[in-house]
Amino acid sequence: MNELRYVYAVTRPFDGVLPEGVRGLGGEPPRLLDHGDLVAVVGAVPAEDFAEAPLKKRLEDLDWLTATARAHEAVIGAMTTVTCTVPLRLATVCVDDSGVRRLLDAGHDRFVTTLERLEGRVEWGVKVYADPQPDPAESRPGPAAPAEPSAAPASGRDYLRRRLSSRQAREGVWERAEALSRTLHAELSQRAQAAALHRPQDSRLSEARGQNVLNAAYLVPRESSQEFVAEVGRLTPQDRGVRVELTGPWAPYSFAGQAGQAGPDEAGASR
Numbered sequence: 001m002n003e004l005r006y007v008y009a010v011t012r013p014f015d016g017v018l019p020e021g022v023r024g025l026g027g028e029p030p031r032l033l034d035h036g037d038l039v040a041v042v043g044a045v046p047a048e049d050f051a052e053a054p055l056k057k058r059l060e061d062l063d064w065l066t067a068t069a070r071a072h073e074a075v076i077g078a079m080t081t082v083t084c085t086v087p088l089r090l091a092t093v094c095v096d097d098s099g100v101r102r103l104l105d106a107g108h109d110r111f112v113t114t115l116e117r118l119e120g121r122v123e124w125g126v127k128v129y130a131d132p133q134p135d136p137a138e139s140r141p142g143p144a145a146p147a148e149p150s151a152a153p154a155s156g157r158d159y160l161r162r163r164l165s166s167r168q169a170r171e172g173v174w175e176r177a178e179a180l181s182r183t184l185h186a187e188l189s190q191r192a193q194a195a196a197l198h199r200p201q202d203s204r205l206s207e208a209r210g211q212n213v214l215n216a217a218y219l220v221p222r223e224s225s226q227e228f229v230a231e232v233g234r235l236t237p238q239d240r241g242v243r244v245e246l247t248g249p250w251a252p253y254s255f256a257g258q259a260g261q262a263g264p265d266e267a268g269a270s271r
Helices: 052-058 062-080 097-106 108-118 156-191 222-235
Strands: 003-011 031-035 038-046 085-087 121-130 194-197 211-221 242-250
Touching (some): 003 097, 031 097, 038 062, 038 097, 038 108, 062 242, 085 108, 097 108, 156 194, 156 211, 156 242, 222 242
Antiparallel strands (some): 121 211, 121 242
């Protein structure tokens, strides 16, 4: 068999059509597969990439994984503009349409319950980064950028004093970032209907500046999003060493529970 069925999300039957221009994996538009009181958002994918054995290898290819995740999220994001969806895990694949129907039957009650819980709600992500300034004493200027003579320490004692001051400054940034994370999470949790804490992101993978201290998601009624965003802004201090990043609104990846979600910062495989 040359093609398999990739399942992006599950929703209810709805009036309307797929958003115009939405493209999934391989640049192909997804389609809707109706089955009773549920609808699967599916697309055709090549078995040479998504059959069990090659998929395991593909999931170790960061570039392929990133491109697949972006296409996956693009479809779910587009669907969120027209109806409530349950996002499925990245790389949820069935052999054919009959397999998709069996997936819907097996998870029917969970899908229905989750859709009822998520109806009219979106996910907002909030990250806090500790971003201390680099220690000039530890930097090594290259030939094209020699150190200024005036910047050199006057003595060994002066050098050690600068190092101590720099270390204390970095520790202060971490303390402020951690304190802000606690405050933000406590306040925002009260304004959300649910909250989830994810593992801090590895900066080597995310390529974000600084170290991630808080990586949280909040389930918010769509009509309350403006107030939620304003509250994040109100709680965010003017601090060069501490950075707050707000993302969304997303489909409620982090709150789909056992129905098989994968958030923007997570990747999983389901057969």
